[in-house]
Amino acid sequence: MSELRVMLEDAVTRLFGDRVTRECVEAAERGAWQGDLWRAVEENGLTRPHLPEDAGGAGGSWLEAYVILRASGRYTVPLPLAETVLASWLLTEAKIDVPDGPLTIVPTAVDAAVLGGEAVTLDVADVPWASVAAHIVVAADTGDGLRVALLSSASAAEIRGGQNIAREPRDGVRFVAAPVLASAQTTLTADVVHVYGAMVRSAQMAGAMEALLAQSVQYAGERVQFGRAIAKFQVIQHELAKLAGAVAASGAAAEAAFVAATRGHPRFEIAVAKTRIGDAVDQATSIAHQVHGAIGFTYEHGLHFATRRLWAWRSEFGSDAYWAEELGRAALARGADALWPDLTARGR
Amino acid sequence: MNTFSFAPRDLPPETDALRAEVRGFLDETLRDFPPAKRAFTWSGGDPAFSRKVGERGWIGMTWPTKYGGGGRSAFERYVVLEEMLTAGAPVGAHWVGDRQSGPLLLRYGTEAQRARVLPSTCRGESFFCIGMSEPDSGSDLASIRARAVPTDGGWIVNGTKLWTSGAAAAHYMIALFRTAPETEARHAGLSQFIVDLSGPGITVRAIRDLAGSDHFCEVVFEDAFVAADMLVGEEGGGWRQVMAELAYERSGPERYLSCYPLLAALMRELPSAPSERQAIEIGRQVAHLATLRAMSISVAGMLDAGDNPALEAALVKDIGCVFEQALPGLAQSLLEVAPRVDAGATDYQQVLAHCVQNAPSFSLRGGTREILRGIIARGLGLR
Numbered sequence: 001m002s003e004l005r006v007m008l009e010d011a012v013t014r015l016f017g018d019r020v021t022r023e024c025v026e027a028a029e030r031g032a033w034q035g036d037l038w039r040a041v042e043e044n045g046l047t048r049p050h051l052p053e054d055a056g057g058a059g060g061s062w063l064e065a066y067v068i069l070r071a072s073g074r075y076t077v078p079l080p081l082a083e084t085v086l087a088s089w090l091l092t093e094a095k096i097d098v099p100d101g102p103l104t105i106v107p108t109a110v111d112a113a114v115l116g117g118e119a120v121t122l123d124v125a126d127v128p129w130a131s132v133a134a135h136i137v138v139a140a141d142t143g144d145g146l147r148v149a150l151l152s153s154a155s156a157a158e159i160r161g162g163q164n165i166a167r168e169p170r171d172g173v174r175f176v177a178a179p180v181l182a183s184a185q186t187t188l189t190a191d192v193v194h195v196y197g198a199m200v201r202s203a204q205m206a207g208a209m210e211a212l213l214a215q216s217v218q219y220a221g222e223r224v225q226f227g228r229a230i231a232k233f234q235v236i237q238h239e240l241a242k243l244a245g246a247v248a249a250s251g252a253a254a255e256a257a258f259v260a261a262t263r264g265h266p267r268f269e270i271a272v273a274k275t276r277i278g279d280a281v282d283q284a285t286s287i288a289h290q291v292h293g294a295i296g297f298t299y300e301h302g303l304h305f306a307t308r309r310l311w312a313w314r315s316e317f318g319s320d321a322y323w324a325e326e327l328g329r330a331a332l333a334r335g336a337d338a339l340w341p342d343l344t345a346r347g348r
Numbered sequence: 349m350n351t352f353s354f355a356p357r358d359l360p361p362e363t364d365a366l367r368a369e370v371r372g373f374l375d376e377t378l379r380d381f382p383p384a385k386r387a388f389t390w391s392g393g394d395p396a397f398s399r400k401v402g403e404r405g406w407i408g409m410t411w412p413t414k415y416g417g418g419g420r421s422a423f424e425r426y427v428v429l430e431e432m433l434t435a436g437a438p439v440g441a442h443w444v445g446d447r448q449s450g451p452l453l454l455r456y457g458t459e460a461q462r463a464r465v466l467p468s469t470c471r472g473e474s475f476f477c478i479g480m481s482e483p484d485s486g487s488d489l490a491s492i493r494a495r496a497v498p499t500d501g502g503w504i505v506n507g508t509k510l511w512t513s514g515a516a517a518a519h520y521m522i523a524l525f526r527t528a529p530e531t532e533a534r535h536a537g538l539s540q541f542i543v544d545l546s547g548p549g550i551t552v553r554a555i556r557d558l559a560g561s562d563h564f565c566e567v568v569f570e571d572a573f574v575a576a577d578m579l580v581g582e583e584g585g586g587w588r589q590v591m592a593e594l595a596y597e598r599s600g601p602e603r604y605l606s607c608y609p610l611l612a613a614l615m616r617e618l619p620s621a622p623s624e625r626q627a628i629e630i631g632r633q634v635a636h637l638a639t640l641r642a643m644s645i646s647v648a649g650m651l652d653a654g655d656n657p658a659l660e661a662a663l664v665k666d667i668g669c670v671f672e673q674a675l676p677g678l679a680q681s682l683l684e685v686a687p688r689v690d691a692g693a694t695d696y697q698q699v700l701a702h703c704v705q706n707a708p709s710f711s712l713r714g715g716t717r718e719i720l721r722g723i724i725a726r727g728l729g730l731r
C-alpha cells in the first residue's frame with residue numbers, strides 16, 4: 001500500500017472512530033445535517049483523496065478514494081462522501097474548478113438537450129443528498145461523450161425530500177431555467193455516472209460488510225447464554241466464518257474495481273463488484289442479525305446502521321441482478337472459449 | 349477481532365509469455381481429449397501427460413535447479429496451474445508431488461531424500477500420495493493408529509491408510525504414523541515418512557467411488573519396513589510438519605476451479621441470446637469466478653512473500669468450494685438436460701454427470717468444510 005493510503009487509512013479511522021458516534025448517525029437519520037462532521041472531514045483533506053493537488057486534492061488515485069469510501073461504509077458516515085468524490089472527479093475531468101462543500105450528482109446521465117444552453121430545466125428523482133449538497137453535478141450524454149455541468153442547489157425551484165431505507169436523503173430536484181455555473185464537454189463515455197456510481201457504492205458496501213463482521217464477532221464474545229459466550233457454540237463460529245467469507249469476497253471485489261479504475265475501462269470489474277457484493281448481502285445481513293438475536297432488531301442497538309445501508313445500496317446504481325445480467329450476456333455473447341482468456345487478460 | 353486482508357496482486361507481466369506457451373502446449377497435447385475426461389481436472393491422472401509436463405519444466409517449477417526444479421517464481425507456477433485446471437488437463441498424477449510433497453521435503457527433508465526423489469518428480473516420473481486419513485481418523489487426524497515401531501536400520505509399520513487419492517498409481521506416500529504411544533499431548537508422537545509403495549508388506553486396493561471411478565484407495569501396511577533415512581524431519585514433529593503440508597494443500601486455485609469445465613460446457617450449451625434468468629445466473633458465476641481468482645492470486649502473493657496466510661487460504665477454500673459445489677445444481681436448473689453417462693450421452697451430459705456426482709467431495713477432501721470453518725473461527729479469535 002502506498003504511503004498516502006496508509007496515512008489516509010489512519011486519518012479516517014481516527015476521525016470517523018472519534019466523531020461518527022451513534023448520536024451523530026441517529027441525528028442524521030432524523031434529518032439533521034452533520035455540518036461539523038463534514039467540515040472536519042473537509043479540513044482533513046478527506047473529500048478529494050483522488051484529485052490532483054492543483055485541484056485541491058491529495059494527489060492520489062482511485063485507490064486512495066477506496067480507502068476513504070470503504071471506511072465511510074464501515075463507520076456508516078452520514079455524509080455525501082461518495083457523491084462528492086464522484087462529482088468532484090467528473091468536474092476535474094471536465095476541467096471545472098471543484099467548489100468546496102458537499103457535492104452530489106444526478107445519478108443517471110440526462111438528455112443532451114438539457115445541457116444545451118445557459119440555463120437548465122430538469123426534474124429528476126432520487127438525487128442522493130440533494131437537500132444538503134451545496135452543488136449538484138449534472139451530466140448529459142451528447143452522443144460523442146459526456147457533458148458535465150455544475151449547478152448550485154440553491155438555484156433549484158424545488159427539492160422534494162425523500163429517503164432510502166438507510167434514511168439517507170434521496171431527493172427529487174426540479175430546476176427551472178437554473179443558471180449553469182460551469183459546463184464542459186469531456187471524452188468520458190455516457191455510462192460513467194452509472195458505472196462509477198456502482199463503484200463507489202461497492203466500496204461503501206464492502207465497508208458496511210466489515211462493520212457487520214466486527215460487530216457480530218464482538219457481540220458473540222460478549223453475549224452469554226447457557227453459561228457461556230455464544231461465540232463458544234460451534235454453530236455460531238461457523239456462521240461467523242461464513243460471514244467472514246462474504247466480507248472477504250466483498251472487499252476483494254470492491255478493491256479490484258478501484259484498481260481497474262486507475263487503469264481505465266473498469267466496467268467489467270465494477271459489474272463484478274456490484275454483483276458479487278450484492279450477492280453477499282442476504283447471507284451477511286442474515287447471519288449478523290441471527291447472531292445478534294432480538295437486540296439487533298432494535299433501533300437502539302445500531303447493527304441496523306450497516307444492514308439498512310447494505311439493503312439500500314444494493315438497489316442503487318444497478319442491483320446485483322442488473323449487473324449480473326450484463327456480465328452474463330457479455331460472457332455468453334463472447335462464448336465459452338473466450339471466458340478464461342478474457343478474464344486473464346484483464347489488468348494487462 | 350483479528351482481520352484478514354487480500355491485497356490486490358497482478359501477476360507479473362513476465363507470466364504472459366509463459367501463459368501463452370502453456371496454452372499452446374495444451375491446445376496441441378489435448379486436442380482430442382474429450383470433455384468428459386476434462387471434467388476430472390486435477391483428480392484425473394495420466395502419467396504420459398505428466399511426463400510431457402515434466403519435459404516442459406512445469407513440475408517443481410519453483411524448486412532449486414539442483415534438484416531438477418525450475419527456480420521460477422510462485423506466480424509462474426500459479427499461471428501454469430490455472431491454465432491446466434481450466435483446460436481440464438489430466439494433471440492428477442503429479443499434482444500432489446508438485447503441490448505438497450516436494451515443498452515438504454524442501455522444507456523438512458534431508459539432502460539425500462531430496463536428491464533421491466525430487467529430480468524424477470520434476471520429470472513427471474515419480475508420483476506421490478498423501479497418507480493421512482485412516483478408517484477411524486478423518487477430521488480428528490491426531491487420533492491416527494497406524495504405527496511405526498523402531499527396528500534395526502529403520503521402522504516396522506502396521507496399520508491402514510484410507511481415501512488415499514491416486515495411491516494405485518503413486519510411487520511414494522508421504523505418510524503420517526504414530527511413533528510413540530498417544531498421551532495427553534495428542535499432537536506429540538507423530539512422525540512423517542517417505543514410503544516407497546513398491547516395498548513388501550504394502551497392499552494398495554482401489555475403492556470405487558459413487559460415480560464409478562477408482563480414484564482413492566485403501567493402503568494396508570503389514571510389517572512393512574521403512575528405512576531410517578526415510579523419516580522426514582523430526583521424529584515426533586509430524587504434527588507441525590503435517591499442518592505446514594496442509595497449508596500447501598489448501599491454498600491453491602484447484603479449490604475453486606474443479607468445476608470450471610462444467611461452467612464452460614454449460615455456456616457452450618446456452619443460447620447466445622439467453623433468457624434473462626440464464627444471463628443473470630451466468631453473470632453471477634462470472635462475478636464469483638473473477639473475485640475468487642483475485643483472492644487466490646492474493647494468497648499466492650502472500651505465500652510467495654513468505655507470509656503464512658492460513659486464515660486467508662481457509663477463507664478462499666471455503667468460499668471456493670461453496671462456489672464450485674453449487675455449479676452442477678445451477679446447471680441443472682438452467683437447462684432441461686439430464687446428467688447422463690450411458691451410450692448416446694452428449695459431452696455436456698457427461699461433464700454434468702461427473703460434476704453432479706463429484707460435488708459432495710469438494711467440501712470433504714483436503715479437510716472438511718466444518719474443519720475449515722473452525723480454522724477461520726480461530727483466525728477470527730473466536731476459539
Ligand SMILES: Cc1cc2nc3c(=O)[nH]c(=O)nc-3n(C[C@H](O)[C@H](O)[C@H](O)COP(=O)(O)OP(=O)(O)OC[C@H]3O[C@@H](n4cnc5c(N)ncnc54)[C@H](O)[C@@H]3O)c2cc1C
Pocket residue numbers: 234477478479480481482485486487488510511512513514564709712713714715716717718719
Ligand atoms: C475425494 C476424496 C479424496 C481424498 N483424498 C485423501 C488423500 O489423498 N489422503 C488422505 O489422507 N485423505 C484423503 N481424503 C480424506 C479426507 O481428508 C477426509 O474425508 C476428511 O478429512 C474427513 O474425514 P472423514 O471422511 O473421516 O469424515 P469425519 O471426520 O468422520 O467427518 C464426518 C462429518 O463430521 C464432521 N465433523 C467431524 N469432526 C467435527 C468437529 N470437530 N466439528 C464439527 N464437525 C465435525 C465433518 O466435518 C463431516 O461433516 C479424501 C477424501 C475424499 C472425499
